[in-house]
Amino acid sequence: MFTKSVISFCELIAETVIIVSLSLFSLRVFLRLASFLASRPWRRYRTFTVRHRRRWGKKTVEPYCSICLQDAADGEKMRRLTACGHCFHAVCIDPWLEKQSTCPQCRAQIPPVPPEYPLVALFVSPGVIELFTKEP
Incomplete structure (x- = not known):
């Protein structure tokens, strides 16, 4: 028992x-x-560094910043917005994103900053x- x-x-x-x-x-x-x-930090944009590579004679399209109207040079930091895919220099788009929540080129809505x-x-x-x- x-x-x-x-x-x-x-x-x-x-x-x-x-x-x-x-x-x-x-x-x-x-x-x-x-x-x-x-x-997820990648919801708003992805940051990348420009690396120019030529592949067997094929010319790749260089990212172009429509804010400062210049092509991206080798080694510059760029941001690609996930909402629309447009690329901008990081120093050009950061002040814009602090004030606006849209893409400066096509006015697509960009998701808000994740909370702290x-x-x-x-x-x-x-x-x-x-x-x-x-x-x-």
Whole structure:
């Protein structure tokens, strides 16, 4: 009798440990996925450095900045907007993106900047976050 109750108690503890472990593992996976989805920096634009390469006589199209009206030189930082695919110099487009949320060439909407704390933004509304993060 005592042996059966000890065995059933051990089985209960083992089941509880397994359930808690699976719950923690799935919560950890969910939080990593949520953090990745909420803080993807590539949603607005991709930054790249221009490298001029010629492939067996084929001339590749050089990126052109329509803000300063110049071709990109070798080694310059460019940003390609994900909404429309237009390229601009990083120093040209950054001031524009601070003030506007559209492409300067085609006026396509650019997604907003990801929040500073992406996981908090998933569960709390932006007004509440601003209420507690405003400096007096």
